[in-house]
Amino acid sequence: NAGVTQTPKFQVLKTGQSMTLQCAQDMNHEYMSWYRQDPGMGLRLIHYSVGAGITDQGEVPNGYNVSRSTTEDFPLRLLSAAPSQTSVYFCASRVTSGGNYEQYFGPGTRLTVT
Amino acid sequence: AQKITQTQPGMFVQEKEAVTLDCTYDTSDPSYGLFWYKQPSSGEMIFLIYQGSYDQQNATEGRYSLNFQKARKSANLVISASQLGDSAMYFCANLYTGRRALTFGSGTRLQVQP
Numbered sequence: 001n002a003g004v005t006q007t008p009k010f011q012v013l014k015t016g017q018s019m020t021l022q023c024a025q026d027m028n029h030e031y032m033s034w035y036r037q038d039p040g041m042g043l044r045l046i047h048y049s050v051g052a053g054i055t056d057q058g059e060v061p062n063g064y065n066v067s068r069s070t071t072e073d074f075p076l077r078l079l080s081a082a083p084s085q086t087s088v089y090f091c092a093s094r095v096t097s098g099g100n101y102e103q104y105f106g107p108g109t110r111l112t113v114t
Numbered sequence: 115a116q117k118i119t120q121t122q123p124g125m126f127v128q129e130k131e132a133v134t135l136d137c138t139y140d141t142s143d144p145s146y147g148l149f150w151y152k153q154p155s156s157g158e159m160i161f162l163i164y165q166g167s168y169d170q171q172n173a174t175e176g177r178y179s180l181n182f183q184k185a186r187k188s189a190n191l192v193i194s195a196s197q198l199g200d201s202a203m204y205f206c207a208n209l210y211t212g213r214r215a216l217t218f219g220s221g222t223r224l225q226v227q228p
Contacts, residue, residue: 042218
């Protein structure tokens, strides 16, 4: 299993540009989520999904869109990049039942908006 | 609002000694889980240990143990026999019933000295 994969690893955008961060998992996990990590801080939830076709907002959703058309993929779209979105973005997945709540994280995408 | 507090921004420990990283949480939910993650300088999030609120015994995973004091709402991580490779950021997080994602603390930077 590849686990949770994210692309790209690094990205530089200009203010106002849009882009999509890709996330995929091959563990058949129902639950997927996106977090951002700003310097010196813990991770904060942007959006999450409990299954294909179902998404919901997290703690800091403004400026981001998500969709979940398949179990495997959960892309994060930045609509119009702003310097405040400079951060490291982590995608994660886990099962939603069975008592094993371990969340598997991708390697992260480091995004800089100038 | 649910909250995780890590009061130690930085800690130093001598190699081969034990160290305790503090974590307190705030919830009125009777069912929840507590997690610790390690984030080395390379940036990935590594799952260390999990404790469920109904677990009677403290969780252990190798050199990691979780000192769970439910009445005090604390979930401290104990690392025994510290190694140089333990130098990293450590995040405490929890998952509440009905909430779909982890809430993270701000982290503790541990430095192991030879």
